Amino acid sequence: MRVRTRYQYQRIAQDYKRHVGYWVIIDARKTNYTLTRLGITASRHYGMAVDRNHFKRIVREAFRLCRDKLQSGFDLNIKPRQTARKAKPADIQAELLKFLACLK
Numbered sequence: 001m002r003v004r005t006r007y008q009y010q011r012i013a014q015d016y017k018r019h020v021g022y023w024v025i026i027d028a029r030k031t032n033y034t035l036t037r038l039g040i041t042a043s044r045h046y047g048m049a050v051d052r053n054h055f056k057r058i059v060r061e062a063f064r065l066c067r068d069k070l071q072s073g074f075d076l077n078i079k080p081r082q083t084a085r086k087a088k089p090a091d092i093q094a095e096l097l098k099f100l101a102c103l104k
Contacts, residue, residue: 001035001036001037001038001067002037002038002039003037003038003039003075003076003077004039008037008039008075009039009041009077011029011075012027012028012029012039012075012076012077013027013077014029015029016028016029016077017029017103019095019098019099019102020081021081021095021098021099022081022083022091022095023080023081023083023084023087023091023092023095024059024078024079024080024081024084024087024092024095025078025079025080025081026076026077026078026079026095026096026099027076027077027078027079028074028075028076028077028099028100028103029074029075030073030074031073031074031075032073033072033073033075034072034073035072035073036067036070036071036072036073036074036075036076037074037075037076038059038060038063038076038078039075039076039077039078040055040056040059040060040077040078040079041077041078041079042055042056042079042080046080046082046084047085051085055080055084055085055087058087058088058089058092059078059092061089062089062090062091062092062093062096063076063093063096065089065093066093066096066097069097070096070097070100071100071103074100074103076096078092078096
């Protein structure tokens with residue numbers, strides 16, 4: 001359920017819909033898979049390793065909590081904004097659901 005390889009991230013970057021929220025930036029690409037896969041990009045520009053790892057943990061938790069409510073067949077790449085340092089999994093989850101509701 002994860003986007004892992006460089007090729008998969010490049011495919012998302014070629015053809016995507018973007019949502020810029022208060023906490024995160026979400027890039028989504030429609031696929032032929034039956035699952036919605038998650039990719040997380042947190043560069044050193046965001047902060048130290050502990051900050052990047054914390055962001056990744058809360059995004060994975062938010063994705064896990066709303067997995068059954070998500071549409072199937074999307075590859076997602078989630079990137080943090082500077083405000084994401086104060087985010088909770090519920091905040092990320094709300095933005096994720098809001099964006100994917102717009103894709104219908």
